Amino acid sequence: MTNQDFYNVQVVYALKDTQTVIELQVKPGTTILKAIESSGIKSKHPEIDLENLSVGIFAKLKTPETELQDGDRVEIYRELLVTKKVTKTNSLKVEI
Structure with a gap:
């Protein structure tokens, strides 16, 4: 397979003070979930819940x-x- 047979995508997860950006190549037809799993981002951020994304x-x-x-x-x-x-x-704000 050549590079033209793959898509270049980024998987991004941001916290208050930092952002993790992982670039990867995926095959056409790859879903968001599969790209997230393939990126390995969960090993850096175990709090990511793949069941409730x-x-x-x-x-x-x-x-x-x-x-x-x-x-x-x-x-x-x-x-x-x-x-x-x-x-x-926010609860104290009143429209006039």
């Missing part, structure tokens, strides 16, 4: 079964933590 491509929400295209940037989303202070501040 929230993922997207270029900030557009997708399912893990979505097939990738050449140049796609797979983004693994995580739950955002909201502090009590932020929750209280």
Whole structure:
């Protein structure tokens, strides 16, 4: 197989202070889930739950079964933590 038989994609996972970007080549027909598994990102970030993934491509929400295209940037989303202070501040806002 030549390089033309593969797609170049990125798998990205961002935390508060750091971002992990893994570049890899996948075969056409590869899904988001398969690319994430193939990237090995879970070994660096064991908190990633492959059973309950929230993922997207270029900030557009997708399912893990979505097939990738050449140049796609797979983004693994995580739950955002909201502090009590932020929750209280937001609940105090009143529209006039």
